[in-house]
Amino acid sequence: MSSRPEKNPLPTGRAIIEMDGIRKVYDTGKVKVEALKGVDLRIEKGEFVAIVGPSGSGKSTLMNLLGCLDTPSGGDYFIGGEKVAGLTRDALAEVRNRRVGFVFQAFNLLPQISAFENVEMPLVFGGVPPKVRRAKAAELLGKVGLGDRMDHKPTELSGGQMQRVAIARALAMDPDIVLADEPTGNLDTTSGTDIMGVFLDLWKQGSTLVVITHDMVLARRASRIVEIRDGRIVSDRAAEQAA
Amino acid sequence: MLRDALLQLHRDLKSQKLRTLLTVFGLVWGTVAVTLLLAFGTGLKKQLIKTTAGLGDRICISWPGLTSIPYQGLGKGRRIRITDEDLQSVRPRVDGLKRMSSEYSDGWKMVYNLRTFPVDVSGVSPEFGDMRNLIPVPGGRFLNDLDMRDQRRVVFLGNKVAEDVFGKGTDPVGKTVLFNGSPFLVIGVLTAKQQDSSYNSRDSDLSWIPGTTFRALTGRKYLSNFVYQPASALESKAVTESLRSALSRRLKFDPEDKEAFSVWDVTEQFQFFEVFMLAFTLFLGIVGSLTLVVGGIGVSNIMNVVVDERTKEIGIKMALGAKSGAILRQFLVETLIVTAIGGLAGFAISLGICAVFPASLEEYVGRPEVSPVVAGITVGILGIIGLLAGWFPARSAARLDPVVAMKM
Numbered sequence: 001m002s003s004r005p006e007k008n009p010l011p012t013g014r015a016i017i018e019m020d021g022i023r024k025v026y027d028t029g030k031v032k033v034e035a036l037k038g039v040d041l042r043i044e045k046g047e048f049v050a051i052v053g054p055s056g057s058g059k060s061t062l063m064n065l066l067g068c069l070d071t072p073s074g075g076d077y078f079i080g081g082e083k084v085a086g087l088t089r090d091a092l093a094e095v096r097n098r099r100v101g102f103v104f105q106a107f108n109l110l111p112q113i114s115a116f117e118n119v120e121m122p123l124v125f126g127g128v129p130p131k132v133r134r135a136k137a138a139e140l141l142g143k144v145g146l147g148d149r150m151d152h153k154p155t156e157l158s159g160g161q162m163q164r165v166a167i168a169r170a171l172a173m174d175p176d177i178v179l180a181d182e183p184t185g186n187l188d189t190t191s192g193t194d195i196m197g198v199f200l201d202l203w204k205q206g207s208t209l210v211v212i213t214h215d216m217v218l219a220r221r222a223s224r225i226v227e228i229r230d231g232r233i234v235s236d237r238a239a240e241q242a243a
Numbered sequence: 244m245l246r247d248a249l250l251q252l253h254r255d256l257k258s259q260k261l262r263t264l265l266t267v268f269g270l271v272w273g274t275v276a277v278t279l280l281l282a283f284g285t286g287l288k289k290q291l292i293k294t295t296a297g298l299g300d301r302i303c304i305s306w307p308g309l310t311s312i313p314y315q316g317l318g319k320g321r322r323i324r325i326t327d328e329d330l331q332s333v334r335p336r337v338d339g340l341k342r343m344s345s346e347y348s349d350g351w352k353m354v355y356n357l358r359t360f361p362v363d364v365s366g367v368s369p370e371f372g373d374m375r376n377l378i379p380v381p382g383g384r385f386l387n388d389l390d391m392r393d394q395r396r397v398v399f400l401g402n403k404v405a406e407d408v409f410g411k412g413t414d415p416v417g418k419t420v421l422f423n424g425s426p427f428l429v430i431g432v433l434t435a436k437q438q439d440s441s442y443n444s445r446d447s448d449l450s451w452i453p454g455t456t457f458r459a460l461t462g463r464k465y466l467s468n469f470v471y472q473p474a475s476a477l478e479s480k481a482v483t484e485s486l487r488s489a490l491s492r493r494l495k496f497d498p499e500d501k502e503a504f505s506v507w508d509v510t511e512q513f514q515f516f517e518v519f520m521l522a523f524t525l526f527l528g529i530v531g532s533l534t535l536v537v538g539g540i541g542v543s544n545i546m547n548v549v550v551d552e553r554t555k556e557i558g559i560k561m562a563l564g565a566k567s568g569a570i571l572r573q574f575l576v577e578t579l580i581v582t583a584i585g586g587l588a589g590f591a592i593s594l595g596i597c598a599v600f601p602a603s604l605e606e607y608v609g610r611p612e613v614s615p616v617v618a619g620i621t622v623g624i625l626g627i628i629g630l631l632a633g634w635f636p637a638r639s640a641a642r643l644d645p646v647v648a649m650k651m
């Protein structure tokens with residue numbers, strides 16, 4: 001799929017992800033929680049970044065900001081060279097649709113429709129014509145090894161299979177970057193390793209990936225490990241050098 | 244996309260069976276109420292127009308009377324007598340007068356086949372037929388200008404008279420009857436009509452001959468009454484005033500004297516009736532609409548529950564790039580479909596009721612009719628209710644925060 005011409009060519013000298021001094025404060029009325037306290041992060045095309053850190057350290061918050069699901073309280077953020085700050089809700093929705101593919105811990109597939117229709121969903125929102133979108137959905141499900149399960153509902157699939165559907169869905173719009181928040185968190189070890197293998201294959205084929213994980217064994221297979229503690233990046237290194 | 248919407252709707256409604264049932268019932272009931280009420284209103288109006296038109300098409304009927312005000316040395320209580328020539332001479336001076344005819348009436352004996360029948364006869368001019376909606380049965384005709392000019396011995400029979408004299412099944416046209424020994428050719432028979440009011444006798448019991456013939460036969464000079472029709476029903480007052488003043492000058496009575504000749508303005512009744520029907524229809528429409536509004540609130544309620552239940556789905560769709568417009572549309576379309584289902588069912592029931600409406604009641608309340616106007620109004624009301632009912636739940640869905648929504 002990386003053989004396709006790039007839809008949004010990256011300006012020379014720019015990284016896919018450029019974050020400068022990103023802060024996020026959750027204001028729940030009584031208490032204010034500063035979940036991110038100034039994060040600088042640059043991710044180049046073709047990287048496979050593992051984000052690790054203890055629970056509550058701000059990993060998911062960072063992921064939501066990276067994926068434009070949420071807006072930062074401060075700092076600058078460019079995705080694919082495009083400034084995100086100040087975009088409207090609908091403009092953010094479009095950025096998510098075109099540039100980002102999400103994989104969640106809880107799969108987040110729509111339960112009443114088939115695997116095929118789930119994969120088709122982002123293409124529907126992207127305004128892709130039905131013919132093209134059906135071909136694309138079928139191609140991607142084949143690619144994640146579910147060519148024979150396309151008409152199954154998510155409830156008729158195993159956890160590992162559901163996550164494969166979710167990965168196919170994340171790839172539907174040929175995003176600049178795929179973001180996965182603990183994609184193996186709800187899976188047993190075997191399926192977890194299996195899914196990590198799918199991500200590795202994608203990386204080898206040229207995708208840019210950011211994966212949050214608790215599992216250091218899995219993290220070590222990435223090209224780069226970013227460690228977060230208490231809302232700050234405390235370490236950022238190539239995976240080979242990981243302890 | 245519509246297929247998706249229908250499938251989704253099916254799922255949503257299945258999870259809310261009782262609530263959906265009650266709400267759709269409310270919409271059906273509201274639609275039936277609005278359409279039937281309006282349909283009965285339409286039918287009743289047509290029926291009333293039909294029966295009042297039996298007397299005439301927005302006409303005024305006038306009788307000469309006694310003066311009630313002394314005028315130029317002439318005392319009050321003087322009988323005003325009007326000739327056809329009087330009418331003809333003032334006619335050009337009255338603006339907005341469309342038709343006018345004098346009417347000479349008397350009770351005569353008609354003889355046919357050696358049998359004698361008492362008949363009320365009126366001598367009138369051809370315009371009289373148009374004003375009083377005297378429509379001939381096919382094959383016959385009403386009086387014409389030649390009958391008038393040549394004082395022809397021709398007669399136009401009321402349908403009841405024709406039946407009494409000739410019996411059922413015989414066509415009287417072309418037959419000859421005798422009035423006071425004088426032969427008259429029957430030229431037409433009145434088409435039976437509904438008539439809720441009359442003066443003298445009902446039209447079915449009357450016979451009409453040319454006014455000139457009547458005068459020549461009887462030597463009568465003064466008319467019994469006359470009938471006129473303003474060009475527009477709204478001008479009837481002005482026309483009557485103008486006619487009164489023209490006649491007062493010619494016949495020497497006070498133009499303010501309302502009793503010198505009295506006027507029955509049928510259009511007055513008609514105007515009142517128009518206002519009454521408007522108010523009546525408005526009232527029925529409002530009652531029905533309120534019922535529909537209650538149904539609409541129910542739909543809105545259901546859609547709120549549906550949005551609540553589907554918060555997570557909405558969050559996921561937003562994460563995948565659905566814009567707020569797409570979410571908004573989804574819920575609006577669903578609401579409109581629910582409303583449309585209720586509306587269509589209601590329409591079907593109303594049409595069914597109109598179709599099986601007993602003909603025996605038609606004479607009293609008319610035939611209820613779901614006219615295009617009624618249908619249009621109902622569709623409009625349903626559409627507005629559907630949009631309003633859908634708007635608020637749909638908007639709250641479109642405003643959800645994707646991160647929060649996905650955690651549901």
Ligand SMILES: Nc1ncnc2c1ncn2[C@@H]1O[C@H](COP(=O)(O)OP(=O)(O)O)[C@@H](O)[C@H]1O
Binds near residue numbers: 034055061
């Ligand atoms: N929606 C929210 N409202 C308030 N506080 C939140 C919200 N989401 C996360 N937090 C807080 O922000 C901090 C970081 O959370 P999170 O990013 O989910 O951590 P992680 O994914 O690393 O476990 C935590 O203290 C958490 O309680």
Ligand SMILES: [Mg+2]
Binds near residue numbers: 059060061
């Ligand atoms: Mg988390």
